[in-house]
Amino acid sequence: MGFSFSDATATATTATATTDTATAAIRTESARTARFLPTDGVPEWLDDIAGGRALDWARERSAETESLFDGDPSRDELEKDIRAALDTDARIPYPVRRGEHLYNFWRDGDHPRGLWRRTSLESFLSGAPEWEVLLDVDALAASESENWVWKGAQCRYPDYDRALVHLSRGGADASVIREFDLESLEFVDDRPFQLPEAKSDVSWVGRDEILVGTDMGSGSLTASGYPKQVFSWRRGQALREAELIFSGHDDDVAVGGWFDATEGFERLFVERAIDFYSSRRFVRTDGGLQIIEVPDDCRVSIHREYLLLMPRTEFNGVPAGGLAVTLFDDWLAGSRDCRILFAPDERTSLQSVAWTKSHLVLTLLHDVATRLVTLSIGDWAEGSIPGLPESASVSVVGTSSTRDDELWLAGSSTLEPATLWLTESGAEEAPRVARRAPSFFDATGMTTRLHWATSADGTKIPYRITGLLDDDGGGREGGADGGADDESGAVSGENEPRPTLVRAYGGFEVSLVPGYSATRGMGWLARGGLAVEANLRGGGEFGPEWHSRAVKLNRGKVYEDHRAVLEDIVARGYATPETLAIRGGSNGGLLSAVALTSYPELLGAVVSQVPLADMLRYHRLSAGASWMAEYGDPDDDVEGAAIREWSPVQRIARREDRPYPPALVTTSTRDDRVHPAHARSLAWLLREAGQPVDYHENTEGGHAGAADNSQVAHMEALIHSWLWRTLS
Numbered sequence: 001m002g003f004s005f006s007d008a009t010a011t012a013t014t015a016t017a018t019t020d021t022a023t024a025a026i027r028t029e030s031a032r033t034a035r036f037l038p039t040d041g042v043p044e045w046l047d048d049i050a051g052g053r054a055l056d057w058a059r060e061r062s063a064e065t066e067s068l069f070d071g072d073p074s075r076d077e078l079e080k081d082i083r084a085a086l087d088t089d090a091r092i093p094y095p096v097r098r099g100e101h102l103y104n105f106w107r108d109g110d111h112p113r114g115l116w117r118r119t120s121l122e123s124f125l126s127g128a129p130e131w132e133v134l135l136d137v138d139a140l141a142a143s144e145s146e147n148w149v150w151k152g153a154q155c156r157y158p159d160y161d162r163a164l165v166h167l168s169r170g171g172a173d174a175s176v177i178r179e180f181d182l183e184s185l186e187f188v189d190d191r192p193f194q195l196p197e198a199k200s201d202v203s204w205v206g207r208d209e210i211l212v213g214t215d216m217g218s219g220s221l222t223a224s225g226y227p228k229q230v231f232s233w234r235r236g237q238a239l240r241e242a243e244l245i246f247s248g249h250d251d252d253v254a255v256g257g258w259f260d261a262t263e264g265f266e267r268l269f270v271e272r273a274i275d276f277y278s279s280r281r282f283v284r285t286d287g288g289l290q291i292i293e294v295p296d297d298c299r300v301s302i303h304r305e306y307l308l309l310m311p312r313t314e315f316n317g318v319p320a321g322g323l324a325v326t327l328f329d330d331w332l333a334g335s336r337d338c339r340i341l342f343a344p345d346e347r348t349s350l351q352s353v354a355w356t357k358s359h360l361v362l363t364l365l366h367d368v369a370t371r372l373v374t375l376s377i378g379d380w381a382e383g384s385i386p387g388l389p390e391s392a393s394v395s396v397v398g399t400s401s402t403r404d405d406e407l408w409l410a411g412s413s414t415l416e417p418a419t420l421w422l423t424e425s426g427a428e429e430a431p432r433v434a435r436r437a438p439s440f441f442d443a444t445g446m447t448t449r450l451h452w453a454t455s456a457d458g459t460k461i462p463y464r465i466t467g468l469l470d471d472d473g474g475g476r477e478g479g480a481d482g483g484a485d486d487e488s489g490a491v492s493g494e495n496e497p498r499p500t501l502v503r504a505y506g507g508f509e510v511s512l513v514p515g516y517s518a519t520r521g522m523g524w525l526a527r528g529g530l531a532v533e534a535n536l537r538g539g540g541e542f543g544p545e546w547h548s549r550a551v552k553l554n555r556g557k558v559y560e561d562h563r564a565v566l567e568d569i570v571a572r573g574y575a576t577p578e579t580l581a582i583r584g585g586s587n588g589g590l591l592s593a594v595a596l597t598s599y600p601e602l603l604g605a606v607v608s609q610v611p612l613a614d615m616l617r618y619h620r621l622s623a624g625a626s627w628m629a630e631y632g633d634p635d636d637d638v639e640g641a642a643i644r645e646w647s648p649v650q651r652i653a654r655r656e657d658r659p660y661p662p663a664l665v666t667t668s669t670r671d672d673r674v675h676p677a678h679a680r681s682l683a684w685l686l687r688e689a690g691q692p693v694d695y696h697e698n699t700e701g702g703h704a705g706a707a708d709n710s711q712v713a714h715m716e717a718l719i720h721s722w723l724w725r726t727l728s
Contacts, residue, residue: 156207170700295313306328317340349543361375409431502533506558649685679695
C-alpha cells in the first residue's frame, strides 16, 4: 500500500501541465459552489448494528459489490494465491517465551480459527519443531456452536500453570474470558475465573487472585465503554463481592490494574487513563495507593528497581520524546535525580524500549528507518547489535527480562521478506537466523525511493515509493530497500505514469515503517503498480511533537500533508490523478474519506476501510469518546466548528456540483470499536448524491475487518481487483 504519481515525457508533461492548470481552476470553482447533502436524510435504522433492516441493506450492497467480479478468473486466482500465502507452513511462527516453553498462535488451511501451541527452544531451533497443541479453537467453536476468534491469553508468572484465555465472538473487541489449566490442557471447572462478553481488563496476582475490571452493571464503565473500576477477585468469590481497589471518573477513557510478580519486586499498579495520551499511575504501598508523580502525559516503565521516564513534553530536564532512568523507590520518596539515556533530534525518535536481564534495548527511528541501541543496565553504556541489515525495519518481538538475555528480533522491508533472529549473548554478538520467510512475489528490478513533499506550511513530509521505477525519477536511485534520500524539492516528469496506490495514517502517534506485505506484493506490485507509504503529521515517526502538531484544531494539517504528497507524486511523474488511488483503514479510512470529499480531483479511486466518517457524532458511537484528545470535542463550539470543516459525512456534494472518483467503503458488523454506522452513513449519502460508490460489510472480523485467513484473502482480492478495475 502506498502512493502514486505520474507524467510521461518532458513534452507530455508541459502539455499536461497547461491542461491541468485550466482544469484546476474549474475544479476549484466547483468546490466553492458545491452544496453538501444534509445528513438528516440518513435513516436512523442504519445505526442499529444487528438490526434486520440495516443488515438487509448491508447484504444487498455487499452482494452488488461482489457481483462486479462474477466470473472474473483473475480475482479468483488472486484470492487463491493470497490464501495460500497466508496458510503456508513456510511462514514464521513468531514465538513468545513463557518459562521453559515458546508459545505460538497459528492459523492455516486446516485450522482457520487457529491453534494455540507450544514447544521447546531446542525444538524450535531445529527447523522442524514438535508442537504441543494447547487449544484448538476450531474444535472448540464447533463443539460450542460459537464463532470464536482468538484474542490472546495471559499466562500466570512465574509458574505458568494457568492462563486467562480471551475469546471473541466474530472478532469484536469485547471477549469472553475463561481460565485454562496449562498442565491438564483443559478449561478449569473448579471455581474458575470466568467472565462473560465484555471489554474486560484482567491480571494475575496469584493462583487464586486476579485483578479485574469489567462490565458490572450501572456505573462500572466509562463513557467510552471501558472498565472504570479495578477489583481484587479471589477464587470462589462471587464477582459482586470482589474488593474494590480503585474507581475512576465517568469521562476517563479507561481504568486498569496489573500486578508485577517479579521476584523481590512484587508490586500492584493501577492506571487511570484520563484521555488517549494522559494517564495517572499509582502503586500500592503499605499506606495505600501512592501516585507516581510525573506529568499526565509522561509515559513510565517500571522494571525491578528502575523507573523509566518518557515525557511527551519537557519534564525535569528530560526533553520531549526523550528517555531517562532513575531508581523507583527513590522517586517515590521524593528524589528527582535522573539520568538521560536518549535525547531526540529533528529526525530521530524513540519508538519503544525492551528489557533483557542485562540490557535495555531502544528501538529508534531516523528518517523512518529503524535502528536498535543497547544500554547495559547499571552503567548504561551504549552498544549496538551487529550483523543486522541496514535496509530492514527491525523490531523486538520478545525478550526474557528476568531469565536471561534472550532477545528475539524480526525484520523485513517492502521488498525483502521477514527474518527472525535470536541472540542470547546480551547483544554482544551477531544474532543467529532462526527463520526466514519465503518470497511471495517476484521483486526483480523493483526498488524503493525516499522523497520529501512540502506541505502547505513548509513542513517536509517523507514518503517512500516502491515498484519498477524508471532510471531517473526526480531523486537518486535507491537500493532494493531503503531508498535514496531526496530533499531537494526538485521534481521531474521523467517517469512513466502507472497505477499507484498510496497508504497513509496520520494519527494516534502511530509510525508507519517499511515492511513486507505478501498481499500488497501479489495484488499490486507484481501486477505493475507502484506502492507509496507516506509519513504524515499525526503519526509518531518524528516523536511526540510530530503528532501533537496535528490534533484537534490543527487536525487539518494531516490533510494538508496528505494532499502535498499526492501532488508531489503527480509532479514527479509517477502517476496522473486518474491513475492515483488511496487506501486506508480506521483513522486511515477517515483520511481516505476526507480526501474523497475535500480534494477528489487529485484521485482516481478511494478505498476506505472500517472508517470513521461522521465526525460530528463519533464521540457517541461505540468507543468514540476515547478519541476526543485526537480529534476534538464536536459539542464544543470552537472544536466542533473545526471538525465540520473536514468531517466527510457533512461534506458530501452532489455529483452535478463536484464529481468524486469511485469509492469502495468496507466495514464489519462486529466492529465494536468504530461503529459500522460510520461506513454505512458514508456509503448511503454518496449513493444519494449520485457519486460512484461500492460497499461491502463483513458480518465477522471486528475492527480488523476479517476474522480468519479465508476472510482476509477474500477481502484483499476484492479490494485489489476493485482498484485495478476502477483505475483501468
